[in-house]
Amino acid sequence: MKKLAFGIDIGGINTAFGLVDEKGELFGESVISTRAYPNYQDYPRYVADLCEAMKLLVAAVNFDFELIGIGVGAPNANFYKGTIETPANLWKFTAEDKDQNANLRMFNFAEDIKSHFPNVPVYVTNDANAATIGEMVYGNAKGMKDFIMVTLGTGVGSGFVSNGEMIYGHDGFAGEFGHVIVERGGRECGCGRKGCLEAYASAIGIKRTAFELMATMNDKSPLRDISFNDMDSAILYQHALKGDPIAKEAFRLTGMRLGYALADAVTITSPEAIFIFGGLAKAGDLILDPIKWYMEENMLFAFKNKVKVLPSGLQNKNAAILGASALVWQNM
Amino acid sequence: MKKLAFGIDIGGINTAFGLVDEKGELFGESVISTRAYPNYQDYPRYVADLCEAMKLLVAAVNFDFELIGIGVGAPNANFYKGTIETPANLWKFTAEDKDQNANLRMFNFAEDIKSHFPNVPVYVTNDANAATIGEMVYGNAKGMKDFIMVTLGTGVGSGFVSNGEMIYGHDGFAGEFGHVIVERGGRECGCGRKGCLEAYASAIGIKRTAFELMATMNDKSPLRDISFNDMDSAILYQHALKGDPIAKEAFRLTGMRLGYALADAVTITSPEAIFIFGGLAKAGDLILDPIKWYMEENMLFAFKNKVKVLPSGLQNKNAAILGASALVWQNM
Numbered sequence: 001m002k003k004l005a006f007g008i009d010i011g012g013i014n015t016a017f018g019l020v021d022e023k024g025e026l027f028g029e030s031v032i033s034t035r036a037y038p039n040y041q042d043y044p045r046y047v048a049d050l051c052e053a054m055k056l057l058v059a060a061v062n063f064d065f066e067l068i069g070i071g072v073g074a075p076n077a078n079f080y081k082g083t084i085e086t087p088a089n090l091w092k093f094t095a096e097d098k099d100q101n102a103n104l105r106m107f108n109f110a111e112d113i114k115s116h117f118p119n120v121p122v123y124v125t126n127d128a129n130a131a132t133i134g135e136m137v138y139g140n141a142k143g144m145k146d147f148i149m150v151t152l153g154t155g156v157g158s159g160f161v162s163n164g165e166m167i168y169g170h171d172g173f174a175g176e177f178g179h180v181i182v183e184r185g186g187r188e189c190g191c192g193r194k195g196c197l198e199a200y201a202s203a204i205g206i207k208r209t210a211f212e213l214m215a216t217m218n219d220k221s222p223l224r225d226i227s228f229n230d231m232d233s234a235i236l237y238q239h240a241l242k243g244d245p246i247a248k249e250a251f252r253l254t255g256m257r258l259g260y261a262l263a264d265a266v267t268i269t270s271p272e273a274i275f276i277f278g279g280l281a282k283a284g285d286l287i288l289d290p291i292k293w294y295m296e297e298n299m300l301f302a303f304k305n306k307v308k309v310l311p312s313g314l315q316n317k318n319a320a321i322l323g324a325s326a327l328v329w330q331n332m
Numbered sequence: 333m334k335k336l337a338f339g340i341d342i343g344g345i346n347t348a349f350g351l352v353d354e355k356g357e358l359f360g361e362s363v364i365s366t367r368a369y370p371n372y373q374d375y376p377r378y379v380a381d382l383c384e385a386m387k388l389l390v391a392a393v394n395f396d397f398e399l400i401g402i403g404v405g406a407p408n409a410n411f412y413k414g415t416i417e418t419p420a421n422l423w424k425f426t427a428e429d430k431d432q433n434a435n436l437r438m439f440n441f442a443e444d445i446k447s448h449f450p451n452v453p454v455y456v457t458n459d460a461n462a463a464t465i466g467e468m469v470y471g472n473a474k475g476m477k478d479f480i481m482v483t484l485g486t487g488v489g490s491g492f493v494s495n496g497e498m499i500y501g502h503d504g505f506a507g508e509f510g511h512v513i514v515e516r517g518g519r520e521c522g523c524g525r526k527g528c529l530e531a532y533a534s535a536i537g538i539k540r541t542a543f544e545l546m547a548t549m550n551d552k553s554p555l556r557d558i559s560f561n562d563m564d565s566a567i568l569y570q571h572a573l574k575g576d577p578i579a580k581e582a583f584r585l586t587g588m589r590l591g592y593a594l595a596d597a598v599t600i601t602s603p604e605a606i607f608i609f610g611g612l613a614k615a616g617d618l619i620l621d622p623i624k625w626y627m628e629e630n631m632l633f634a635f636k637n638k639v640k641v642l643p644s645g646l647q648n649k650n651a652a653i654l655g656a657s658a659l660v661w662q663n664m
Contacts, residue, residue, distance in 0.1 A: 146501050
């Protein structure tokens with residue numbers, strides 16, 4: 001009988017899920033709103049409604065198959081414990097919970113899903129790790145034992161693979177490459193510290209760089225008519241393609257910071273390749289070229305011209321669902 | 333029958349070796365000069381003489397045992413290939429070899445040793461990795477699956493262990509933590525780049541810091557009577573213990589740079605503990621305290637107060653031989 005795995009991607013706005021075979025082919029997908037369940041008290045109903053929707057999807061598949069597992073990618077998820085821990089944008093405490101200890105915002109997600117799907121193994125990890133495993137199982141990292149995945153979205157996520165295994169670390173939270181310091185005492189990061197890579201190389205980071213450049217450069221640019229809140233990385237990309245000097249410089253500086261940080265990461269794990277994934281990666285060579293150039297320029301001699309920088313093989317696919325489902329195939 | 337493994341530590345001056353059991357007990361050790369074989373042409377004689385001396389040591393053991401393997405720790409050694417590649421201080425090319433391509437300075441050490449010890453497996457890795465495996469097999473990292481070892485000697489070496497396995501990386505050269513950049517455009521490093529951790533946190537790095545401090549501070553200090561070439565980290569340690577402000581500040585700054593760099597490394601591999609080993613580690617809390625303080629101060633919230641910083645469990649033992657022999661037990 002055909003075997004399928006569920007992949008569930010929990011985002012702040014929506015939760016997307018689908019049934020995927022071992023080759024990465026998607027057999028049906030669906031979505032429920034995450035935002036419709038904003039508070040702590042809504043969480044049990046969220047789980048029940050999600051599982052209900054998953055069962056509808058199972059029923060809609062018009063051939064017999066075996067459901068061999070459920071993989072989940074979520075922010076702040078812990079692979080070892082199957083938990084989602086104090087997720088910034090999910091299931092918030094409200095005023096009436098104020099006496100609650102914020103540290104208790106721990107959701108036993110794997111266990112809660114299992115109660116609706118008895119006898120089906122459930123694997124949970126953070127979204128960047130899920131994307132990494134997706135790259136390994138279905139994408140361009142197939143057969144590679146040592147690589148780094150960098151996801152450039154609203155934040156900067158990452159997954160490190162060594163000896164063919166995901167580096168989860170002692171506590172399941174390894175791979176926070178977005179929070180290595182690239183400018184000590186630099187820009188404020190959402191994590192409460194200063195100078196993290198994420199504050200420079202995320203979709204928001206490149207926008208911050210563009211606004212810094214509007215202050216330091218004199219070039220005329222239509223970007224100067226756009227407010228900070230109306231600006232996004234897609235606009236910067238469009239203008240960079242048209243030759244806008246501020247937008248082009250913003251991409252160069254973003255790639256430079258990534259290149260610096262990656263040269264350091266390479267000295268630690270010595271990967272065969274680095275995959276770049278996510279919104280900013282859609283800019284292609286505009287971002288890949290400076291990453292490569294500054295990484296090589298700053299690379300320890302032993303690693304020079306050895307490490308490939310490549311776009312993700314899942315870039316234009318439903319990568320989040322695929323990545324989550326890959327967790328199942330990888331742990332079988 | 334009792335099983336013993338050879339551990340061989342190849343240094344620029346001497347090559348020390350010994351027979352070690354699975355508990356880390358040493359049954360005889362010996363040494364030959366490395367420096368007596370300085371050139372490329374001397375290498376075959378070096379191998380022959382080393383193996384001859386090893387066989388004498390085997391013969392001197394007064395009980396029957398099985399030699400189950402030979403582990404080697406050497407600079408620029410490659411675990412996957414069993415090679416020692418362009419080692420800066422070993423077997424140099426001389427004037428008459430100038431036409432030789434420097435890239436060809438590749439020594440098939442494992443193979444060459446095997447020709448003298450047929451049917452005995454030989455494992456080769458760099459000295460810092462050997463120390464790391466020694467810590468895992470005999471030392472304070474016993475039972476740990478995720479840890480970082482930092483060796484503070486003439487240079488700064490490291491070994492990263494994740495999922496219970498050494499991170500060798502794609503090419504066998506991973507773990508060059510001494511060459512992450514801690515001050516972009518900073519001090520010249522032996523590797524040809526600028527600002528590497530090694531230029532600040534090695535035994536020579538702390539001496540460089542002390543000399544920088546003699547320029548920036550006005551405090552009187554007996555250190556001002558010592559030339560750069562006569563200074564070493566042991567002298568700095570003695571004066572720091574006596575309260576010398578320059579020596580104390582040099583230790584603080586050295587720990588600070590290590591703490592910064594380790595906070596970044598923790599975000600990548602999330603270790604249970606970090607072990608500090610080598611000459612500078614003998615300074616104990618003088619170096620460990622600032623490492624811990626600056627690491628915690630700069631740590632991403634998710635990792636705060638979770639990662640132990642500990643002295644190596646092999647600090648006062650024959651760590652280099654033990655580490656090399658541990659390679660055998662770990663690969664059995």
